[in-house]
Amino acid sequence: MTNIQGRAKSDRVTLHDVARAAGVSKSSVSRLLDERLPRSNSEVAQRVRKVAKELGYVRDISAANLRRGNTSMIGLIVPRLTDTVMAMLYEALQRAASKTGKVVIVATTDETPEAERRAADTLIGRGVESLILATARHDDPFTKELAERGVKYVQALRTDGIGLSSIGDDQLGGYLATRHLIDLGHRKIGLIAGPAFASTASKRTAGYHQAMQEARLPVDESWIVPSTFGIESGREAVKQLISLPDRPTAVFAVNDNIAIGAFAAIHQMGLSVPQDISLVGYNDIPIVSHLTTPMTSVHVPFDQIASAAFELLNADELSPQERTKISIPTLIPRQSTAPIKA
Structure with a gap:
């Protein structure tokens, strides 16, 4: 028998390792360790279980479920469903899935990488065919881990x-939002930038810089405030901007929730939108058009993004250029933005 003690603990133990150590075939190990089958108490089965335990073998439920074939279930992982943006994505994916007789089941992570991994294992354990991730973070190896396990996924x-990705053109959207304010005569434009780990935030920030640079407008670093994607974060960020000695006359918030928080804080501080400060949000969630001052926002085509995500999941071979599908956003001007006062 192979020396069990000699194996490095950091190595992932495979069925092949157990089979070699127990002196049986890989298919025998797979069958004897499959908890869905009747438990065998033969000498071979007992030896296989003993070796698996000593080696620290953990059954890879992802590979097992993927081998079972089509289950008609797609797993979706989002930060939270209380975020209207994520709820809209889920509904769009559900509509796209229903056209092919599939259903989307969802798990949330509250923006925690560890919870994302647990959510993936839970969904895979329920037999999903593939995963759609709305939780991507810069410099996180999670998608690489999924690929190594043979899990099919797409990012949305x-x-x-x-990895495979269906996204909006966030840099273009950030550019459109900022360019709109510049065209209204604003020169001092603040940015509530969102979290740096999210591509949506970083790309929209890049669009802001692109528009300001194109217009040859200086950017004071104090005008750029990082935040989460939450309402309270927007409230605190805009207070910081308003308290500046030379405060911006307009603010672009990279998410509608942030913009809603900023909108509330501006009014609480005795100022008004757009008379004192113009305000632009992003995503065009339904509530922003029903505020006391309807908010200008960048509309994201969720249904296009959802349909493109399924196209990527169903594609057999893709060139590097085809691995990312980009949908085009549009600016929706409303009453929260106005020309700067002379």
Whole structure:
């Protein structure tokens, strides 16, 4: 028998390792360790289980479920469903899935990488065919880990720049939002930039810089405030901008929730939108058109992004250029933006 003690603990133990150590075939190990089958108490089965335990073998439920074939279930992982953007993505994916007789089941992570991994294992354990991830973070090896396990996945809305991705053109959207304010005569434009780990935030920030540079407008670093994607974060960020000695006359928030928080704080501080400060959000969630001052926002084509995500999942072979599908956003001007006062 192979020396079990000699194996490095950091190595992932495979069925092949157990088979070699137990002196049986890989197919025998797979059958004897499959908990869905009747438990055998033969001498061979007992030896296989003993070796598996000593080696620290953990059954890879992802590979097992992928071998079972079509289950008609797609797993979706999002930060939270209380975020309207993620709820809209889920509904769009559900509509796209229903056209092919599939159903989307969802798990949330609250933006925690560890929870994302647990969510993936839970969904795979339930037999999903593949995963759609709306939780991508820069420099996170999670998608690489999925690929190594043979798990089929696509990223939606956010991307790590490596795996299959269906996203909006966030840099263009950030450019359109900022360019709109510049065209209204604003020169001091603040940015509530969102979290740096999300491609949506970083690309929209890049669009802001692109528009400001194109217009040859200086950017004071104090005008750029990082935030989460939450309402309260927007509230605190805009207070910081308003308290500046030479405060911006307009603010672009890279997410509608952030913009809603900023909108509330501006009014609480005795100022008004757009008379004192013009405000632009992003995603065009339904509520922003029903605020007391309807908000200008960048509309994201969620249904296009959802359909493109399924196209990527169903594609057999893709060139590097085809691995990312980009949908085009549009600016929706409303009453929260106005020309700067002379």
